[in-house]
Amino acid sequence: QVQLVESGGGLVQAGGSLRLSCAASGRTFTSYAMGWFRQAPGKERAFVVSISRNGGSTYYADSVKGRFTISRDNAKNTVYLQMNSLKPEDTAVYYCAARSGSNYYYTSRDYNYWGQGTQVTVSS
Numbered sequence: 001q002v003q004l005v006e007s008g009g010g011l012v013q014a015g016g017s018l019r020l021s022c023a024a025s026g027r028t029f030t031s032y033a034m035g036w037f038r039q040a041p042g043k044e045r046a047f048v049v050s051i052s053r054n055g056g057s058t059y060y061a062d063s064v065k066g067r068f069t070i071s072r073d074n075a076k077n078t079v080y081l082q083m084n085s086l087k088p089e090d091t092a093v094y095y096c097a098a099r100s101g102s103n104y105y106y107t108s109r110d111y112n113y114w115g116q117g118t119q120v121t122v123s124s
Contacts, residue, residue: 002026002113004096009118012086016122020081022096022115029077030054033101036070036081037108038092038120045095050104051079059104064090086122093117 008020022034035050049060049070058070067086072079079096097111105111 002032002098004098004113004115006096006115006118009094009120011121014086014088014122014124016086017084018120020094020118022079024077024098030074031100032098033103033105034072034079035097035105035111037095037097040092045108047106050106052104053102057104059106088122088124090120091122092120094120
């Protein structure tokens with residue numbers, strides 16, 4: 001069992017940056033692949049990026065490739081999402097997710113655990 005708590009969301013102008021954090025409880029953080037998803041109003045939850053449990057592999061959605069960077073600090077049980085060059089279309093609630101496994105995973109049904117979400121709003 002793992003609990004996830006996201007933080008770092010907020011309001012930013014287009015072209016700006018934000019860094020989201022996701023803190024995980026428990027002592028087995030290194031067993032979990034982690035992912036970020038987002039859900040804009042009126043849309044389905046969409047994959048953003050995933051990272052393997054050792055941080056060696058990542059997979060990005062095309063829409064964020066080159067602008068967003070995922071990383072993890074296993075000593076701190078935390079995964080980060082650095083978001084640069086933000087666009088209004090990045091506005092959404094961002095969710096952190098976890099599942100046990102050695103690879104990265106990019107569909108929501110692959111994940112067992114979810115955070116409560118953090119709002120990111122990008123103004124034009």
